[in-house]
Amino acid sequence: MAKQNKAEILTIGDEILYGQINDTNSQWISKALDAAGFRTIRKTTVGDGRGQILQAFREAAHRADLVLITGGLGPTADDLTKPCLAEFFNCALSMNEKALKEVSAFFQSKGLELTELNRQQAMLPDCCEPITNELGTAPGMWIKNGDQVFVSMPGVPFEMKHMMTRYILPKLAKTFHTEVVYHRVIKTIGIGESWLSEKIAPWADSLPDHISLAYLPSLGQVKLRLTASGSDLESLKAEVAGQTERLYPYAGKYIYGFDNDEIESVVGNNLRKEHLTLATAESCTGGFLGHSITRIPGASDYFKGGVIAYANEIKVKMLGVDESTLDQFGAVSEETVRQMAEGVAREMGTDIGLATTGVAGPDGGSPEKPVGTVWIGCHFRGETIIRKLQLWKDREVNIQASSIAVLNLLRITLSKTIEEKT
């Protein structure tokens, strides 16, 4: 098995430490390195201080084969990456003719005069090979130190991504000989992490050593990530596909997709395929369910619309819920959610009606219906499936969890229909 090269990502900038901007670069770089067969072993952010930066260089140089640095390359005095690289690698900063030509050409192309401050951007450590920045003024740097490589890139995301894609990744592929790593994410819904892990324990325990499993839980969902490493991508893919097949007897009914699949697009694609239309009647989710469905491009193929029936009078007027039902059972009840799901499908002329009603919190609970009590319903072809949820104390969490649960109800309904047809 080829050795997997270790990478570290180093981000430089006070603004990230203080939370003033979000670091989106390091996730992007992680993914790119992962796809290129590197194993990222650490991400570090330090501020704009010489001592901190040099310390981070020292630590990374001890551990990693590749150190990717972003930030600290601006033209102002608080940008210290270049002098720190020069100090760390014990070389001088001097005007790099290739870089100066490129920086000058960049300014000329924009009809701008080259200021002295910008001219300074072509001052680089002697030990580096400059990397062209086609979208900005700060050149990148490639420093080879024995078998180890340090790369410094600008922190501006679009400049960095372009430089990485166009120059750095191809150069890395030539320089390092990397092991093949293949990931597959299996997406489940409707079961908690601990229950799922108990159900699939025999399968998980039988995975071979070169395939590892990780649980990635999020609200109402658990992702299972299989990571396989070896020498041949195609055989790893085949092996992971085989292991995925073996998982179905244990947890097949919770699996809705893979990798970048989302529950909203999976049910959306099934609706489109089956030529079915959908409408929503929302009380406690207040529009979030409609938003979840319509944030998927092309949702208008199957989604006709919805009613946010927040007040009881709207449930009566727009959805045809009986006033007597509301009086007798209350808005948060099996009877009301049934009439909401059936009512919206009837009023909007759709095949399917989804409904939610509940106590999202933080107030409004009672001993019989505490905060987190939610009823969800899915009406389809004369039948309405209803579930009661007992959720949390947090309003936003309850809204999102209710929405995910009713989408799961729709998924189950559709999969029965598709099964019956086949």
Place this chain on the structure above:
Amino acid sequence: MAKQNKAEILTIGDEILYGQINDTNSQWISKALDAAGFRTIRKTTVGDGRGQILQAFREAAHRADLVLITGGLGPTADDLTKPCLAEFFNCALSMNEKALKEVSAFFQSKGLELTELNRQQAMLPDCCEPITNELGTAPGMWIKNGDQVFVSMPGVPFEMKHMMTRYILPKLAKTFHTEVVYHRVIKTIGIGESWLSEKIAPWADSLPDHISLAYLPSLGQVKLRLTASGSDLESLKAEVAGQTERLYPYAGKYIYGFDNDEIESVVGNNLRKEHLTLATAESCTGGFLGHSITRIPGASDYFKGGVIAYANEIKVKMLGVDESTLDQFGAVSEETVRQMAEGVAREMGTDIGLATTGVAGPDGGSPEKPVGTVWIGCHFRGETIIRKLQLWKDREVNIQASSIAVLNLLRITLSKTIEEKT
């Protein structure tokens, strides 16, 4: 000047190193620490490996007064934070009775059985004080090591944020003695960062040295953060209040609130105060506007409901839009948005009707109505104010920006009404 305590943020999880999930926690924590008077000196992410985690503990312990750790607390075997903390602080892992009681109560409240795996979540290092997790099953841990504090929190963002706000930040304020830093955030809407910065330049340039200004732009909004430092909180507050007053002549009409105010709650409070009711008619925002309004607790005081009129037939049937209007001008037009806003107020019997219709993208644009063309309307007391927006190419951004713009239209309408009364 009191010493500023140094903090490090440590994130544990292979999924972040490999770029499979985005780490949003560390930015949130950075901001919270900054506001609490700590100086974050480093952020580190390591994977789920014992050696890596212990090494990161050692390094952080050398440098920081406070180490905040997230992740690695799940019930499965790949979660190593607890055994590593026990090893690092040289104490045993044992069943913590307080934590067990809380985990059991959490399961009971959901009517679920406590599995052995979940019971294990109450096994904690002896040297820690457990921190209640009200929204999940993994308790937090507070470990005092001389003058230094290590805090471990779950990686699930809503659990972490709740725990941090409710328990950790107050405990930190009691434990550490920090210099007095006072932040005030002034919230503006409806003007871009560069325009705003031009308008307020004379004010910004005249701020004294111990009050600094930061621009924090987000979609459709710009926050201005004033940070004052000194020895006495009350005098800092008075000074910042005075500077805020001086800002009004430059940018008063864009200011909608301060600190934790949100545009949805500011307009909601004004609606409540004026005894006005609201309904929404959404096409391109697909429910997001309704969700924005109803995610605020107590929205039922003023929000009656909404129609998500995604298909044209729903605009006709549920909102009374004329078919001839749709034929002649199209769904994305001034005429349609007017009839939607007026129609929903009429159908739902509310004082105010808000409406959105547009091309959210990525497809569906035309030369006359390119992606990002959005019409918004606000109907109130016989009058309907309408605006055309030309937004971006990104679907989610356009949905959110449209929703914020129509809420701003409502804010302006309400402030005129309130002004006329006074």
